[in-house]
Amino acid sequence: MLQNNWRFLWMVLLGIVFSLLLHQVMDFPNDELKHQLFGMLESIIITVLIWEGSLRFERIWDKKFPWEQFPMKRVFVQLLAGSTYIALVMVVITQAFDSLVCPMPFDDKNKFFAIIFILAFLVSIAILSLEISFQFFRKWKQSLLEVEQHKSETAMARLENLKNQINPHFLFNNMSVLSSLVYKDQDKAVHFINQLSKVYRYLLDSGSCELTTLEDEMQFLQSYTYLLNIRYSPNIHFEINVSEEALKTYIPPMSVQLLIENAIKHNEISSAAPLTISIRSEEMWLIVENNLQLRSTVENGSGTGLKNICSRYQFFTDREPEIVATETHFRVEIPLLKAP
Incomplete structure (x- = not known):
């Protein structure tokens, strides 16, 4: 996951893109500008909370379930905890906006929340897939470096032995x-x-x-x-x-x-x-x-x-x-x- 100083800009952009895609996928009965703007704001807040929360959860999992020691347990825990956290964030923020800021233009809100939960699970799968790919790629690079370092250290040790004797x-x-x-x-x-x-x-x-x-x-x-x-x-x-x-x-x-x-x-x-x-x-x-x-x-x-x-x-x-x-x-x- 991105952890640099530009990540908040990426969060805003990703939130806007997600909001636009959501308007394209779902049939909003009232597509006024006000609902679109509040929808973008809601999407940006959800993106920020998911992104930052996932980063903090990742640090916790790195200490308790390192990838190199517990790969299967890490996948299970991160998938379960990640999907639960993302679903809670999306449902809580959506309900908060619906009750306090701008009511959602839907008659069947339970169906909407079901769609939100499914999206949360899919987002969790996507994030976890990227994380696993990144971790395995990083370990692969690290293993190559260790092999080369081992060859170098072994050569140095052999040279030292020969020099000593x-x-x-x-x-x-x-x-x-x-x-x-x-x-x-x-x-x-x-x-x-x-x-x-x-x-x-x-x-x-x-x-x-x-x-x-x-x-x-x-x-x-x-x-x-x-x-x-x-x-x-x-x-x-x-x-x-x-x-x-x-x-x-x-x-x-x-x-x-x-x-x-x-x-x-x-x-x-x-x-x-x-x-x-x-x-x-x-x-x-x-x-x-x-x-x-x-x-x-x-x-x-x-x-x-x-x-x-x-x-x-x-x-x-x-x-x-x-x-x-x-x-x-x-x-x-x-x-x-x-x-x-």
Whole structure:
């Protein structure tokens, strides 16, 4: 429905048109100018009350019966309430004009009111049809925008994952660790290479997935945390406690890895200040928490890791990731999703 500043002009014009059509359809026994003018005024008042009342009812229905949640109930309620309201407005205003302003030139007024009620019902059907068409068109456009936004956000998240992992800095650190292991412990070096290959294999395999099981993510984290333990040992600790039920749920791929990377990027890791990262499930949430010991200087980054996680969740659930920072700990809680 029109809700702009020009709607009152449209109401006046529509009221005049409706009055003229009514004079053409019905056989008015006394078609004097006075009756025509009062008929136009009556029609304009009815149009204004119906239009403005419908707008206010629409706001109420939008809160109680949103189209996307209760489409059939919204159709039924809006049709019933709308036709009742429009009929009442038309009958009350018509009777008021007949009694107080200008008597209607009809002998059988009951027939006239019956015609008015039928017109009210038809007007309700027309308004509801336009409303449904408008709502579905708007939702269709919105769904297209959400699909494109989802593609964009997913692409950004994948790019962020690749930047965090498949970059010269990450590769250089792991190659440095590997080169030292080759001379010290060849068996461990072979195991390190195997775990490194699993990390890159998961990165490539999950690149086209919107969701992955928590079980697959935790298997990947075994390899990923192994690399981190070799690199930072004994100054980093991982505490993992995830239930069997939680392993069957879903999360966006690489979400936990981004949170671990975020903790390592912003916190000091040393023998005097070891970093402990806890990963645990609680009901339908996965909690990643670390002790807070911020670095004096932080590595440069785009700062979009946490934002990407939050934005990606918007496409799958109304539940939002929760971020809690205290003086001693930093915690991120991400929702666990049921099977898509």
